[in-house]
Amino acid sequence: MFEVSISIELKKGITDPEGEATFKSLHLLGFENVKSVRTEKVFKVLMEGEKEQIEKEAEEMCKKLLTNPVIHKYRISIREVEHD
Amino acid sequence: MIERLLIRKNLPFQLYEVNLKEAGEEDLLNISINLGLSLSLDEMKKIKDYFMDKGRNPTDVELQALGQAWSEHCCYKSSKVPLKMYLFDVAKDRIVTREDAGVMEFDENHYYVVALESHNHPSAIEPYGGASTGIGGVVRDVICMGAQPIALIDPLFFGPLDCKYEDLPKGVKHPRYLFKGVVDGIRDYGNRIGIPTLCGQVFFHEKYIGNCLVNVGCIGIMKKRNLVHSMISKPGDILVYVGGRTGRDGIHGVTFASAELTEESEEKSRSAVQIGDPIMKEPLMHATLECVEKGLLEGLKDFGGGGLSCVCGELAYNAGVGVEVNLDKIPLKEIDMAPWEIWISESQERMMFVVDKKNLEEVLHICKKWDVLAVPIGKAIGEKVIRVFYRGFKVLELDVDFQVAGPVYDSCKRPHIPRRTEEKEEDFPMPNLERAFLKVVSSPNVSSREWIIRQYDHEVRGCTVIKPLQGIVGRESHGDAAVIKPLENSFKGIAVTADVNPNFLDKNPYWGACSAVDEVCRNLVAVGAKPDSIADCLNFGNPERSRVMGDFYEVCRGLSYMARSLNIPFISGNVSFYNECNGIAVPPTPQLTAIGLIPDIRKCVTVDFKKEGNPIYLVGETKRELGGSEYYRLLKLEGGIVPRSNPNLLKRYMDAMLKAIWKGCIGACHDLSEGGLAVCIAEMAIGGWVGADVDIGNFSNGLREDFKLFSESNTRWLVEVKEEKEKEFERLMKEKKLKFYRVGTVTGERLIVRNGRKELIDLDVDRIDKAWRRTIWNAMG
């Protein structure tokens, strides 16, 4: 079994309102060392099969559902995990 | 230690026999505590007697079922007596039915349905989940009468937003955090299920720091023939479990609501807070209403506090029958749950359909179409007994009447001492009125609620014809009530408002309660609606304290006095006790949500001033009643008389005002409440983006200028009358022998208030707008 972590973040140059709002709130709370906040979303997908095939399918998932290429970029990392 | 009294049964799953036979008094109490039952010694003794009569010990499943059924939340043991004495029989003949929700007649072919509940404790621990599941629950209450939900209401009470962190009791979250979490929760849930959040109120007070209040209400509309009762119809009916899976969430949610919050509440109670799933609820709503519309359901009940146990008990009890349930059939989130956990779990988004055998297939098909889980789990039997089986073993057998009827405490058991209130108006030098005015206008309890209201979708479904924010687009002010037009082919409307002034109740529970009724009626009349019914959510401290119970009696007495004279019934609501933290109770807070009807919504009026040149009238009498007023609060004055109310007088005023509105005499109308006349004019001017010239010299002679401006006397409205209708308006008021005063005109860009020739306030409307609009934005960002 493989755990596929798909991390999705906004491309450079795309404003991140959630990050900015969080940044503002952190400053209000007195965390003055904070210089910027960006958000990132991670999907953890458990998959069975050959690693190569899984890599290919994960790419497809990103393109077909998980990301919008206009604003997102993504990273895929795969690690083997014990069966449940 | 009670381990010696727990006998594990030799079965392939977890089941304990609890040895009550050998349990002494101390043991009984320990059992109650250790199993999280929250039952008193007397109650435990009653349970012991019951099982000794049967000649056996109970199982853990049975004890948990009783713990749930008898908790304060499910059976109202402290409040049943005063509620019966004061509220339940008010205008009873006008109520169609009062079950999970109250049902009233809307027109010849339709009913409207109202449910109002508290969700205080869960929201204090986890505001986002607490608030959202609160809405989920109250929406299900409305659906399970067979009605389409059409509006949500959410009155909220928090500690001051600028409260210092070091002033917070240990384990208590900052009001700003709670406020944001609750608003986020309501927004994300309400918007997602597509029901407009129509109105509410937000009130800040020090005594809510340790225990915020989150009340939630829902209104529905239905064809008369679709009314479904919360009961089984006959033995042989199938129980169909519909909706989400059952998990460990919410276990002990109900008993948790019946115990005060303490420092450790957070750690201990996390599991009692549930998580809502709006995207499960939305299709569940569709599937249920489709079954209702097709006449496929005999009975219907939502899962609330106490889970399956309470649902089955009440469905059976209301019909005088029994049920047999097979726990193996229940869809679970986690497979290793013990039978008692399955039986009392409070997982969200579940309903129970009572279905005649012949309709079962069609019901299951409709649910499947909507991707809603539906499983037959048991059936009704003639014998008045609840029997539960798990993996072939009987794990519970209780008499329906014993479980559901529950103990009722009469007034002797819960001592109640009404508090003595001494009220006096004392003299003090008058401050600068312009500065005081700006301070009142920008105070948290008066200032703009736009930050909240804009986050809620208040017009999804396209039926909101008078919005919560009223006035020129981009300059809107607060309305008194919102109005929906629920039927495509009728101009009849439903107006909704939510109000109570805890400052009044903190000083005088009786007159505070009367004022709350007066205020909600005023609000409804201000948009042109005739008050029709009230839902009440009674939030109090620990009822074991005689003072709290005394306040409770006083509040019920006040509500009763007003509503009885006005012939307005209380159709839904709940009682929430134990709203305390470290010994500080919330002010008595009977939150009222009132419903009014309008024969033709095209006659509605809003608060914003409409046209320069139109005269402004003050309707009603202004007295030196400033106890609990926003003005005294800002001046840090303790004293003062809480406003009184006379329901018979109120009725005369309402009749005349409605006549004037329905005859089209009125351009704008606003009731006078927090901040009195001053705030009222300000809000009308802001919404209309126009000034006014007002002279306060010609009413309440002898009253000091600041009292005239800031008194919060009841039964008053400020009215912009259409120039050409002035005579007609005056005639209508005179006919009923009412007090009214022409105080000024809509004009210019400044708000000018004078006493004869003496100018008291002269400010640009823009400046007032800025003071009024920014307070909550500034606090919340």
Place this chain on the structure above:
Amino acid sequence: MKREDIRVAILRIEGTNCEEETFRAFARLGVNPEYVHLKQLLGMDCRKNERRDIFDFHCLVIPGGFSAGDYVRAGTIFAARIKSKLSKELKEFVIQEYPIMGICNGFQVLIELGLLPGIDEIISDYPKACLMTNDSNRFECRPTYLKCENRGKCVFTRKIKKGEIRLFPSAHAEGRLVLLFGKEKEMLKKMEENDQIVFRYVDPDGNYAGYPWNPNGSVDNIAGICNHIGNVFGIMPHPERVFYGYQHPDWTRHGYREFGDGRDIFESVVDYLVRKL
């Protein structure tokens, strides 16, 4: 074709929630709308008499709401489910110039489907725009003024003159139109040339303005667009919520009138269909 024979599918899945007012708008104009669950088009869990085909209808509407909870991204799950099986038929539907409208969440679905912006193709394999989280990072429900920018291409606005200003309420958290990074200017220019810009946010006087008049920070103040043919139309604010006069937020200021600013959207497409069929 007669009005009553025109069939409009109001498409829904779990979380769709503006279907009733959208349905009522069409019904009021005398055409024949029908609620269609996506599963009826996909042939899942439905009986024979419940099965539907895209070509049973003359117009498809994807109403507002929070389809599938807007999880992953607003509208994307709805879009993925349509794409899984109906891509081909959908493309054919558009080529045959049958109209499709997406309101609010429906607009998000059309973008994620690749039917919009539809500058030089019918449907793209991957989205070429995105409706992102509002600049305010908040869901906002507020009246917005829209200026009609369309010169006549869009079949949903033919009854509205270019330059006219209408009030449609907005209620969304993700309405900020973003175009391919680095290609915005080029895309905007093409869309302008193709007459694909339908509405822009303006202030009450008709000037292009910032927040709150542009409630989400949308590029170039764009509120609604159509594809290059003019038959696929997406809009963030809700015309179905101002079908009647009394649905306007400020109607008590101006006196009662029967119909509101949104009616012409529905009237335009019905009129188009009456002529076409």
